[in-house]
Amino acid sequence: MPRDPEKVRRRLQEAALKLYQTRGYDGTTAADIAAEAGVTQRTFFRHFPDKREVLFGGEDEFISTLTSAVASAPPDLGPLEALVRAFASVEPLFIQNRPFTEPRRHIIAAHPALQERAQTKSRAVTSALVEAFRQRGVSDQAANLAAQVGMATLGQAVAAWFENGSTDLGVHVEHAFKELSDLVKFAQRPGDERGVR
Template sequence: MPRSGAEARRRLQQAALELYQERGFDQTTAAEIAARAGVNERTFFRHFPDKREVLFDGEADLRAALMRAVAEAPEGLEPFEILLYAFRKSARNLENNRPFSEPRWKIIAVTPALRERELAKHAWLTDAVAKALRLRGAGDGLASLAARTGWATYQHAVQAWIDDPTQSLDAHLLRAFDDLRALSTTILSGQTQAES
């Protein structure tokens, strides 16, 4: 029996991850997760409102960390550089939790209900990043565009890291943002030529 709330929460998360991999999300119940973790079902529901949320724990912490990192980014950076700074800081936690992060992403990828929940999480986090950029003085339109594009680039980097763990998440982030800059430059260059 876990001795602390944090230990029970961690065991519930691990049990859920194992069961979702073995049986699939839809075939696993909260009671089965609780039993695997060595706690009762009431304990499960004290920690998580439903079996989806086991995989989405820490959202509020991530949101706060991203907003703080955007606020703390050095002065004089453009919005994309601010976002790269913030994502690199927050990615450390994801990288440190790879044994949980990687299977979590794979389970979400094959489960429609979880993909829907993941999209809602992404929208909430994107809004937070846009708000943080606005607090730094970016206009509404620019903050929204930068947050959406930056978040998509971050997600692209995380997927690349899951697919290719031989390089760090930081290396994948740097490459993804470099690719985005190159793409933007190509578009602007092509537009300038077309106007000539």
């Protein structure tokens, strides 16, 4: 059994994923995961507080990478432009973790408790982005809007990437932001051109 803490965490996550797929989430205990990974239950709880949390990891690294990229973006870039650059910086994390995150999303989709946890994680990332934008001098309202819209756009891009992995994630991100840009342009057109009376 590897002693490196990160390798132990990864092994526990892989064991959990395997058991959730074969036995189901409700039919798997923390003790089952520990046994599958070849560690004690005490070791499991040293790394994860419960069997739900074992499906979520890497949040700190993701947030750190994302917010650092926002902070280091050229000062003349607007929030969404800075986000596009920031999302490019975390693309390697998505690629590296895809063998885990792709099947994980199906397990999460089937369990409300896991969906709730995923939403909590997403809110943490959004909040970190809001603060990163504030540090760039972006107003609170604009920072909140950019972070929420940006995360929704990234989510659409990642979902498309899971459906079509033959196309690079970066291409999906660019396409999603292009669609967002088109929506913004549409909203800026005069009302009579949109058929509004």
